[in-house]
Amino acid sequence: MTTLALLLLAALSTAWGAHAVWLLHRLRTARRDPLTGLWTRDxxxxxARRLLRNPHAVVVLADVDRFKQVNDTHGHAAGDALLAATASRLTHAVGRSGVVGRLGGDEFAAVLVDRDGTAADQLAVLARILARPTETAPEVHTSVSLGWVRRADHPDEDLSALLKRADEAMYAAKRTPSAVRRAAIGRLLASVTGRRPGRRSTA
Incomplete structure (x- = not known):
């Protein structure tokens, strides 16, 4: 093989390598929410489905309280800052062994692995952290309601059903002084009949 052919082969190899890196970057970017950097729903x-193979998994749903009021009163920049801070705090709390995603609007979901059985205490602390004003919008005061469910309590249910349970618990938390509520072990109630029609199935 001539020197010219070797040079051409090397150039092609470099070009294909750069193209593959670019494609991988584009793929990763498409899977990330541009505002928060969290995983998109899909x-x-x-x-999350992979993590649910672990019986110690916990599914968490989080929703910013009075978010529309924040946007209306303080502007969309403050609302965006609140969402970004909420995402960052959730990610830090869940850690590398879990996963956090933005389902849309001001709603977030997470799956974490609770090996030592302290999820209730961890989420109570997290709720207080999420209620703190952000550095970029210190004038904004709100809270984040959390609903959660243990995988072990419903071993035969898929992610969609567990999210519905967490959703029901989250809305129960909004109606009480507590910002955190664990899903009941019994049957699903209103959320299964479409109380929140905007949710898309993740089954």
Whole structure:
């Protein structure tokens, strides 16, 4: 093989390598929410299903309280800052062994692995952290309601059903002084009949 052919082969190899890196970057970017950097719904769903193979998994749903009021009063920049801070705090709390995604609007979901059985205490602390004003919008005061469910309590249910349970618990938390509520072990109630029609199935 001539020197010219070797040079051409090397150039092609470099070009294909750069193209593959670019494609991988584009794929990863498409799976990330541009505002918060969290996984999008579809990417979150894939990773969450994998984590649910662990019986110690916990599914968490989080919703910013009075978010529309924040936007109306303080502007969308403050609302965006609140969402970004909520995402960052959730990610830090869940850690590398879990996954956090933005389902849309001001709603977030997470799956974490609770090996030592302290999820209730961890989420109570997290709720207080999420209620703190952000550095970029210190004038904004709100809270984040959390609903959660243990995988072990419903071993035969899929991610969609567990999210519905967490959703029901989250809305129960909104109606009480507590910002955190664990899902009941019994049957699903209103959320299964479509109380929140905007939710798309993740089954």
């Amino acid at each position: 990417a979150f769903t894939r990773q």
